Amino acid sequence: MKKLFSILVFLVATGLFSSLFAQNVLDGLYPKEHVENRRPIPYVHIREADVLWAKKVWRIIDLREKINLPMYYPTTQMDERMSLIDLLLYGIQYEGLTAYSTKTEDEFQVPMSLDQVLREMGAVSDTQQIRNADTGLYEDKIVEGEVRSYQVKQILLKEIWFFDRNYSRMDVRIIGLCPLREYVKEDAGENGTVIRQQVFWVYFPEARPLLARHEVFNPKNDAQRRTFDDIFIKRFFGSYIYRESNVYNNRQIENYTAGMEAMLESERIKNEIFTLEHDMWEF
Numbered sequence: 001m002k003k004l005f006s007i008l009v010f011l012v013a014t015g016l017f018s019s020l021f022a023q024n025v026l027d028g029l030y031p032k033e034h035v036e037n038r039r040p041i042p043y044v045h046i047r048e049a050d051v052l053w054a055k056k057v058w059r060i061i062d063l064r065e066k067i068n069l070p071m072y073y074p075t076t077q078m079d080e081r082m083s084l085i086d087l088l089l090y091g092i093q094y095e096g097l098t099a100y101s102t103k104t105e106d107e108f109q110v111p112m113s114l115d116q117v118l119r120e121m122g123a124v125s126d127t128q129q130i131r132n133a134d135t136g137l138y139e140d141k142i143v144e145g146e147v148r149s150y151q152v153k154q155i156l157l158k159e160i161w162f163f164d165r166n167y168s169r170m171d172v173r174i175i176g177l178c179p180l181r182e183y184v185k186e187d188a189g190e191n192g193t194v195i196r197q198q199v200f201w202v203y204f205p206e207a208r209p210l211l212a213r214h215e216v217f218n219p220k221n222d223a224q225r226r227t228f229d230d231i232f233i234k235r236f237f238g239s240y241i242y243r244e245s246n247v248y249n250n251r252q253i254e255n256y257t258a259g260m261e262a263m264l265e266s267e268r269i270k271n272e273i274f275t276l277e278h279d280m281w282e283f
Helices: 002-014 016-022 066-072 084-094 114-120 204-212 228-233 260-279
Strands: 051-062 126-131 138-143 152-164 169-185 193-198 201-203 240-244
Touching: 051 066, 051 260, 066 228, 084 114, 084 169, 084 204, 152 260, 169 204, 169 260, 201 204, 204 228, 240 260
Parallel strands: none
Antiparallel strands: 051 152, 051 240, 126 138, 152 169, 169 193, 169 201
16 A cells, blocks of 8 residues: 555656646547648649640738638647748758748749748847846847747749640649748837848748648638648639739839739739630630
């Protein structure tokens, strides 16, 4: 009896007893195994001879739009979910996902290290003047930087639309994703300057296995949640075109027009792709 009592005291003291009970706590109806074991559906093979027409376009996904909120939230990991930018950073840090520098635009030529990615996200140490409460004097103090994922409010998307005569349909393939960080840089004056910065590019086909294993919030059914791969492949997001391939160094729409004309130009490019598919058919 004394020996049994001693064993129980030892388990409580080391925390093993409480951990055994913690393993029986299930925050749900069942252990979720379907999503974490999912694999992305492979693309259909495309022959060069079957592509009659192709057009490369770039889009902006504003994460503040209602339809895109599942990619922006949660800002901190909860309920086995994380935001899109947190998932990409997790993949870069732990699963070998390659991040490419934005200095070569979106050509996926220069890989970035984890330290470079964190630096682009603003997680760098900085020396600031901190007031000493005892002496009243300002002293230099090193402040450790942190990743502020909530600053990523837009995602740049590079994709190619093409008409495949083998299947007689217009299709699209996403090539890459780029988080767009927006933050306020403190100036000497009272008001700071808003900075919009491209952080890094990710090759989408490489990221698909990671995106397919993480779910996003479904407002209509918690038991049938989509994955990030579902959102992109099934086009469950809102976006607008800000650039298309052109002879002028692939210039952006804002380089030659602005305001309402820029919105109309974006719609013109979208309708041009839509109309072209209909023009491929004869009735």
